[in-house]
Amino acid sequence: MLLILGAARRATEGIEYAKNSNWKWSADFLIGKQLTGARLGILGMGRIGRAVAKLSRPFGMEIHYHNRSKLNSELEEGATYHENIKSLFSVSDILAINCPATNETINIINKETLEYFPKGAIITNSARGDMIDDDAMIDALNRRKIYAVGLDVYKNEPNLNSGYLKHKSAFILPHLGSATKETRMAMGNLAIDNIDEFFKTGKCKNKVN
Helix, strand or coil, X not given: CHHHHHHHCCHHHHHHHHHHXXXXXXXXXXXXXXXXXXXXXXXXXXXXXXXXXXXXXXXXXXXXXXXXXXXXXXXXXXXXXCCCHHHHHHHCCEEEXXXXXXCCCCCCECHXXXXXXXXXXXXXXXXXXXXXXXXXXXXXXXXXXXXXXXXXXXXXCCCCCHHHHHCCCEEECCCCCCCCHHHHHHHHHHHHHHHHHHHHHCCCCCCCC
């Protein structure tokens, strides 16, 4: 949600204005995108994708999603399913990427698929940096095909593509999606529980396939 809000409301530019103390409020100062009524596309409607959907509904966003399989109506909670990414991207005023990195999803955002989006769409990624072809994304930002990006993950991090560093429409964070004491403790405890379960039973809930 921080990535969505930061990208939609031009937070990168706003921070710079505030730091430089050179801004003066006016009716059209740093006008951004409104979330109410926007169509949010969720790529990957697993546990995290459903959490994003739940948080987005109070903002008045219309939820669309693509997943490997259609969810049951209870899990969908009124979200609209799309059978393929072209269908999803074409209605996504904002896209939240929440799917795992696989051979099928690497560079799923590329020169071709970026053209599926409505002009002025916003794309956010808190999953894995491999999902986005950075050069294609930066070109789309420069052409204003894509209004803004919100990124917490990158290819070759921490050495992210320098084009994002220079772009006022890129709201970028240093991979801190899980950065609370409670979450990091839970992650550590989960790892310990998996090790304990493996040596007791030969199995574990969260294994690397």
